[in-house]
Amino acid sequence: MSWSIRIENLSKQYRIGSTTTTAAELINEKLRKFLLLLDFKKRNRFSSDKPLPSSIAQEGRTVVDASQISPEYPNHFWALRDINLEIEAGERLGIVGQNGCGKSTLLKILSRIVSPTEGLFRFRGRLISLLEIGTGFHGELTGRENIFLNGTIMGMKTHEIKNRLNQIIEFSELGSMIDTPVKRYSSGMYIRLAFAVAAHLESEILIVDEVLAVGDAAFQRKCTEKMLDLANQGRTLLFVSHDMETVNRICNRAIRMSHGRIVGDSKFDTSAASKSSVMDITRDYLRSGAKYKSEQVWPSDKPMIFLNSLKLNRVRLIDYDNKVRSNFNLNETIVVEIDFTIIKETYPFNIHLYLKDSSGRVIFVSMDNHAWQSKKVRPLGNYTERCTLYSPLLNIGDYHIDIEFWPGNALENRLVVNSVVSFELKDGAVNEGVRGNWASDWPNSLIRPQLDWSISTNKKQHLVLKEHELVTEK
Missing domain, CATH: 3.40.50.300 (P-loop containing nucleotide triphosphate hydrolases)
Incomplete structure (x- = not known):
């Protein structure tokens, strides 16, 4: 090739x-x-x-x-x-x-x-790039005008750009905002247009x-x-x-x-x-990277501030004794603690927690929507939210957690912190919990939950080995 x-x-x-x-x-x-x-x-x-x-x-x-x-x-x-x-x-x-x-x-x-x-x-x-926000578009031009500008730079003729114009606008989902100068776009709107242009122009x-x-x-x-x-x-x-x-x-x-x-x-x-x-x-x-990260703190001189309304202070992993840890046994419960401050009453700010394995696969997503009214603006103050990962649930391995702050209906913006904390889950080979009396290596699987089993029988059977045949005696 x-x-x-x-x-x-x-x-x-x-x-x-x-x-x-x-x-x-x-x-x-x-x-x-x-x-x-x-x-x-x-x-x-x-x-x-x-x-x-x-x-x-x-x-x-x-x-x-x-x-x-x-x-x-x-x-x-x-x-x-x-x-x-x-x-x-x-x-x-x-x-x-x-x-x-x-x-x-x-x-x-x-x-x-x-x-x-x-x-x-x-x-x-032809090569077209979608890099950091702010590159490729002229702020004073409208979205529509920037489409033609980028197409011209790519060497496309006007009629070729016109043939793709409706597809670009439809994909971007900007509607009437396409005729607004891009300097007034939110970061999410900008990315919508930028990707639509990059994906539909010839390259x-x-x-x-x-x-x-x-x-x-x-x-x-x-x-x-x-x-x-x-x-x-x-x-x-x-x-x-x-x-x-x-x-x-x-x-x-x-x-x-x-x-x-x-x-x-x-x-x-x-x-x-x-x-x-x-x-x-x-x-x-x-x-x-760092093998495991049990805690991440944002100091006051380098704050993590989102939409001038929320300040993220700390995320950490703790056990039931409030001890910060990054190594846990399968039978131990893990608590994710998130500390933040509302500095301006503007949005509800719901938290989404993503647990991922060492390959980046999402094991599950949890939200605090059931704990906080999703449409109610959060009042000023310091908040501490805890999400408990009950055991036994996961298998052995390395895990990391991403968190997102969603400002309610304003889906164009969100605060994403990837791999904010990480931990290792070990099997102590203790004959309790999900392992029971199984002493060998556990079969490979994505999760290892302890499920309810029930055993019933209506007959007693005794098995004996006679002349290399398996005979059932009733």
Whole structure:
């Protein structure tokens, strides 16, 4: 199969701390911009009225070759270092890793937002990116005008954009807001339009960063289905997310990054890329961070404030003795404690708790809607909510918890904290509870609940072994 993106020895260096610019750096930046301008003019010689020459389509195009303008400066760090990657046409690549590992930097380079310090990359066809909120749209233009702007930048003709206009507006679910300047859009509305544009305009490559977490759950599912549909049509997809369940579902290949390098690639973990190898990569990622996190606190000088109304203070795991722990036995009950403060009476703020396993699969979701009236605005004050995970329920393994604060009907915005706490569940092999008198290893299963069993019999039977035959004596 032919390649869609080829990356060779790609590196990106940033200066630490100082924002001042030396003369050498200024010259280097001018030269970099000049090279990018030449490349831009070269690309735009081919207008949307004419197809790209076959040599471009077949051999790929060097976007930036910065190997000759990579002077070494002190007090710099490598955000990316020696990235080598070949992505096949139609491949669905998931990119996972801790914050700061270089995922977004890699996507920005591929999207031609920033240039590499060293190395080069090539791609075939049109490439469209959906990165952080605020990129790609002009705030003073309406949603409709931005659709035409993005299509024109992509090299599409006006009639081609018009043919897709209704599909884009319908998918975004913006209705009459499509003729409102996007600077007045909420973050959720912005993402709706951005994804609709990226998914419906013509391109061979689609890059999606961790932006879909802003949208509501229903729209996230809609976007996931659309990405699968696009992948089935042969479009190459690069997808960055901290939601391992979505990565496992969408992608047929995954890489894990750490400290600016690729440290895992499912393509080379098995003889052929498969769902099982993708899950191995996502599982390794979830296990790669701090082993277990029993408590997370937001100090007063770095508060977690949502919609200027809610301040998240602390989330922790405790046992029945109020002891903070990250290791539990199967027969122990676990309590998730969430402390927050309402600083402005505006929304009801319901809490959703997601329990996920080491592969990112959602074991269950629990909500406090039954405990708090979902339509009643929360009054000012400090709140402590506890969710009890009664035992026995789960199987042995590593688990992490995501929490979400929903502001009632304002589904465009929500506060999501992924992997806020995590814990390990062990089997002490104690002959009690769900294990009973079973002394061997427990069969593999997603959960291990203790269910009610009843035994009844109407006959007594005695089994004896006679001459290698099993005979029943009544």
